[in-house]
Amino acid sequence: MNAFPASEFLIFVIFWLFAGATVGGALFAVFTKWIIRSVCGLATASVGLAGMFYYLNSPFLAMIQILIYIGAVCITIVFAIMLAEPDEPVDAPGMHSVPWNIGAGIVAAAIFWGVARLGVTGDWQTPAVRVSDGSVEMIGVALLTTHSLALEVVALILLVSILGALAIARKGRHIE
Amino acid sequence: MNLLEIHQDPAVYLVLAALLLAIGLFGFIRRNTLVGMLISGELIFGAAMLNLMAVNRFFVPDPTVGHVFILFVMGLSAAEVAIALSIVIAVYRNYRSIRTREIAEMQG
Numbered sequence: 001m002n003a004f005p006a007s008e009f010l011i012f013v014i015f016w017l018f019a020g021a022t023v024g025g026a027l028f029a030v031f032t033k034w035i036i037r038s039v040c041g042l043a044t045a046s047v048g049l050a051g052m053f054y055y056l057n058s059p060f061l062a063m064i065q066i067l068i069y070i071g072a073v074c075i076t077i078v079f080a081i082m083l084a085e086p087d088e089p090v091d092a093p094g095m096h097s098v099p100w101n102i103g104a105g106i107v108a109a110a111i112f113w114g115v116a117r118l119g120v121t122g123d124w125q126t127p128a129v130r131v132s133d134g135s136v137e138m139i140g141v142a143l144l145t146t147h148s149l150a151l152e153v154v155a156l157i158l159l160v161s162i163l164g165a166l167a168i169a170r171k172g173r174h175i176e
Numbered sequence: 177m178n179l180l181e182i183h184q185d186p187a188v189y190l191v192l193a194a195l196l197l198a199i200g201l202f203g204f205i206r207r208n209t210l211v212g213m214l215i216s217g218e219l220i221f222g223a224a225m226l227n228l229m230a231v232n233r234f235f236v237p238d239p240t241v242g243h244v245f246i247l248f249v250m251g252l253s254a255a256e257v258a259i260a261l262s263i264v265i266a267v268y269r270n271y272r273s274i275r276t277r278e279i280a281e282m283q284g
Binding site (some may be wrong): 008009011012015018021022023024026027029035038039041042045046053054055056057058060061064065068069072073076077079081082083084085100101103104105108109111112116119120124125126127128129130131132133134136138139142143147150151153154157158159160162164165166168169171 | 178179180181182183186187189190191192193194195196197198199200201202203204205207209211212214215216218219222225226227229230231232233234235237238239240241242243244247248250251252253254255256257258259261262263264265266268269273274
């Protein structure tokens with residue numbers, strides 16, 4: 001007998017809360033008119049994704065998701081918005097025309113139908129035995145032994161991207 | 177299927193990832209500013225990560241590999257955002273606009 005009779009219900013509710021945050025945030029990010037609200041939608045979707053990762057047995061990735069997506073990506077996009085004013089004027093024809101939107105919706109619906117059908121009806125094989133539990137300790141060991149090259153490559157990519165971003169954004173800057 | 181144990185069902189995560197991919201794709205086609213397209217691209221990245229993670233959780237003998245792979249994807253996505261936003265800044269400096277219609281000079 002479970003000592004907390006409502007815990008299953010709570011797990012269920014929190015799961016759908018996170019799933020709703022993912023889908024709702026993504027929809028808000030796509031449909032809102034102002035880019036800054038779109039960033040807020042992306043942040044909400046990232047929180048939902050972090051919750052999904054938590055339910056998928058990886059609290060480590062949930063933390064990293066919040067750190068990188070909300071702490072780094074969203075903040076960087078907000079900085080770009082402050083520098084580049086991406087909003088259109090209110091009276092200008094902002095979004096594309098209605099047929100274009102309908103076409104985009106049809107394409108997205110087709111992709112969703114195909115991928116979701118593959119996911120649901122696919123012949124997925126559950127492994128008979130698991131060699132590790134995917135805990136944080138195992139990830140740390142794997143990062144420093146088996147996958148150390150991947151870790152180094154990620155570090156190199158980040159370094160090069162920082163230098164590249166500095167070089168691109170710096171060029172063309174001159175004192176008036 | 178017990179509704180209370182739906183979070184143990186891989187199909188839920190796969191459908192959610194497909195939905196996220198579709199939303200991101202819709203936004204990518206629909207948006208007409210570079211930053212809006214970048215945000216939609218991040219949604220697509222999130223869909224890919226959720227899909228990989230669901231498969232990694234339920235169908236893979238060694239889940240550690242998936243974690244490392246997702247870390248790699250996250251690093252790539254962060255690098256992509258840094259580069260893309262610096263390009264956005266550079267484009268804005270030259271054109272005073274980041275609307276995709278106005279920077280189509282090479283369209284021919």
